[in-house]
Amino acid sequence: MDLNIAACQIEVSPGHPDENTRKIIRHIEEAKAKGDDIVVFPEMAVPGYIIGDEWQNKAFVTDCYRYNEQIVESSEGIVVVWGNVDINKDAAGEDGRIRKLNTAFAAQNGKMVGKFHKTLHPNYREFEDDRHFYSARKLSADKDIAIEDFLQPLQVDINGEQRTIGITLCEDMWSDDYAADPIQILLSKGAECIINISCSPWTWRKNDKRHRVVKDRLKNHSAPLIYVNNIGIQNNGKNVYLFDGDTTVYNPNGSVRKVAEDYKEEVLRVPLNGDHQEGQKKPALSANKDNEELLEGLIYGIQQFFELINASKVVIGISGGVDSSLSAYLLCRALGADNVYAVNMPSKFNSDITKGLAQELAETLHLNYAIVPIQKAFDYTVQQFENTEFTRLDGSGQTTELPLNSLVRENIQARDRGSRIIAGIASALGAVFVNNGNKSETATGYATIYGDINGALAPIADLYKTEVYDLCRHINSIEDENIFPDKLFDIPASAELSDKQNIENGEGDPFVYPYHDQLLKAFIEFRLDPEDILSYYRDGSLEEKLGIEPGLVSQIFDSHQDFIKDLEHTWTLFKTNYFKRIQSPPIIVVSKRAFGFDLRESQIGVHFTHRYGEIKEKLLKEI
Structure with missing residues (x-):
């Protein structure tokens, strides 16, 4: 008999279990109406996953756990699988606080019918599972039970038939570097399908790698696999992670049967009977495909971030260079050109070429544009500093003047633009401002702190300079008209902060x-x-x-x-x-x-x- 599964790719709002639970219950009711047998939601669908040390807030954690009651009550006539934090008030975690477990819960007919704790904890990059959660591996060791015996599939009666379902969480699928292989354990115990609930951020070509990993996991025990991921953004304070969803149903041989659309809430409904099903081809890898995903992700991330901070208007400096040009385009696509305020702030070092490119881009994008020269303010600051003298107040009469070398003068310009003009205009407009720094500059410190290292967000700070150029060329290839003029790609990259960075003489950045x-x-x-x-x-x-x-x-x-x-x-x-x-x-x-x-x-x-x-x-x- 077919097993009708609804895989719900939902947007999870981190730190807002009330909103997420209401959404989960709406989808449960819809699944019942459509005759689904099992409805599945992502990992940590109730609290969110990347929420920093909010996991150490006992009141918040306990509150998240209580929302399970509402979901269980909604499970009459259907099996519900969802991710939330489990707690053990009688035991401490390894941080001495209340023990927490990253858990997949299963409920049916108003009762909890299963809890499945995450076995493999990622502790690399942004992930900190062992910092906050107790794993199934640790529980099995505490009980002196081999992990192979500890992990058990869900046994549940559906339409009068006993079904055996393997349930795993995110990293449990990526087991190559671990001693335990949860999927193989569950398949060896008769699981007729595997459900993997995930909260997995998008990264470069990760989805293609996952397709290959799943195929490898199923090579010894053929069974359908349902991967359920969320959309939205989550952050740890310094990094904003994109969740594209890409919820996927795999055939027993590991081929792709059905995939949800990126960054869209969607429910995949599929009947599973263990047979091979017709599927769809995986997207071919290419530089063009990479740029498509990159562009879509950046625009989505900016949109979601501005919603998160409850802002709609943005101020950006626009120099006519490639970095600010790309940032302005992304902001216009994400927020609408009417919400983007671009400011060109020339000094005597800015060429007519870049000033013209800034004007041309502003006209192409139809954004709000202003020119605020900084030369007089720069000259005044230099004059002030040149007339400033420090006196040692110990009776010695020792004095110190301020030597204004080229680097100091360059930094004065950058800070005047960022800290005075951009920040001031943003305040006057009730807007926020962002910077245009790329990863090459961020890596080498080729930027001025409190000048062009400032703002609410760094939209392109994870793109190297060459990637900025590549993405601009890709954008030109997909737009009806060239957004970025050919001249932008011909001139040398330059900060234009001194005579030594004169692009008309072919001079630019020292890289x-x-x-x-x-x-x-x-x-x-x-x-x-x-x-x-x-x-x-x-x-x-x-x-x-x-x-x-x-x-x-x-x-x-x-x-x-x-x-x-x-x-x-x-x-x-x-x-x-x-x-x-x-x-x-x-x-x-x-x-x-x-x-x-x-x-x-x-x-x-x-x-x-x-x-x-x-x-x-x-x-x-x-x-």
């Missing part, structure tokens, strides 16, 4: 982005050390390992000495500018590792390993 972006990605996403980089360079595999265009390294560096000098300089910038990153606004996460609490950094300064020194010494002797 070769096609090289340095890949180097930074190696440091950040893949946690490589200068020792690894220098080793690859020595054996000639650097470009292949890092995905750098062949021949580019020899074009940039004339000698081993030049390469080593640049490597050490870039590593030093990366390691010494953490203080800027930690003070930056929240970042929308789109990469494999974003700055914030996705990449846990510490201010430890710069270190080069013994082996790095040995390789360096040998290379320099070859000169």
Whole structure:
């Protein structure tokens, strides 16, 4: 007999169990009306998942648990599976607080019929399960029961027939690096299908990897698998995570049968009978597909973030460069051009080219536009500082003047734009403001704290400079007209803060982005050390390992000495500018590792390993 399952891809509002429970109950009633046998909701569908140390708020946790009562009461005539926190008031967690468990609950006919605790706890990137929750593995160890005996499928009567359902939570499916394999355990105990409830953020090509993982999990025991994920955004204070849903029903052979639409609330209704069903092809991987998902995710994340902070209007600085141009486009798509206020703030260092590009973009996007020059304010500040003298008040008469080198003058301009004009205009409009910093700048500290490191959100701070250019080109390819003029791609990237950054003379940022972006990605996403980089360079595999265009390294560096000098300089910038990153606004996460609490950094300064020194010494002797 068919088993009719409704997989509910809902938007989960983190920290609002009342809203989430009302939504769950509405879907339960709809499932009953449609004759579904089982209705399934995502992991932590009641409280939300990524809510930081709100998990240590006993009153909140207890309140979330109480909402189970309403869901159980609604289960008359149907099996309901949902995610919530379970609590054991008689036992403590390893933090000494009330014991909490990340749990899938099952109810039927007004009674709780099963609880299934998460077995595998992820403790990498943004995940902190062991910080807050007790796992099934720990429970089984406490009871001196092997995990293979501890995990049991749900046994439930549906329409007079006994059904055996395996229920797992998120990481339980990603078991390659763990000693236990919950899906295999449940299938070996006769589970006729597997339900996996998840709260799984979108990251680059993760969905394709999941399809491959599921196929591998089902290769020894064929059974349908239903993956139920939520949509929305959740955050840990520094990182905003996108939840695309992508709820999927898999055939017994692991092929994809049905997939929910990204970022949309949707219910997948499928009858399961254990037979192979016709399915759909997985989307082919490509750079174009990557950019489609990236663009959709960024726009969705901005929309959701502004709803979260109850804001609708935004102020942004627009220079005519590629970063501010992309940010302005994303904000217009997410919030509507009528809610976007773009300000061009030229000084004498800004070229007619970029001022013209800023005006042209504003006209193309039909946003609100103003020009507020900063030259007079900059000159006044410089004059003030030049006339400022500190006197040591110890009777010595010692004085100190303020030396205004080029960097100080550049920072004065950035802070005047960000802290005075943008922040002031946002306050006057009752709006919030955002910055335009990209990941390359954030990684190297090529930005001014309290100047262009400010605002409520950093929309593109998880995109390297080369990725910013790629996404702009993709946008031009899908729009009816070019949003970004060709000239934008021809001029050098430049902060235009001094005569040394004059784009009309071909001068710009002190980076070769096609090289340095890949180097930074190696440091950040893949946690490589200068020792690894220098080793690859020595054996000639650097470009292949890092995905750098062949021949580019020899074009940039004339000698081993030049390469080593640049490597050490870039590593030093990366390691010494953490203080800027930690003070930056929240970042929308789109990469494999974003700055914030996705990449846990510490201010430890710069270190080069013994082996790095040995390789360096040998290379320099070859000169």
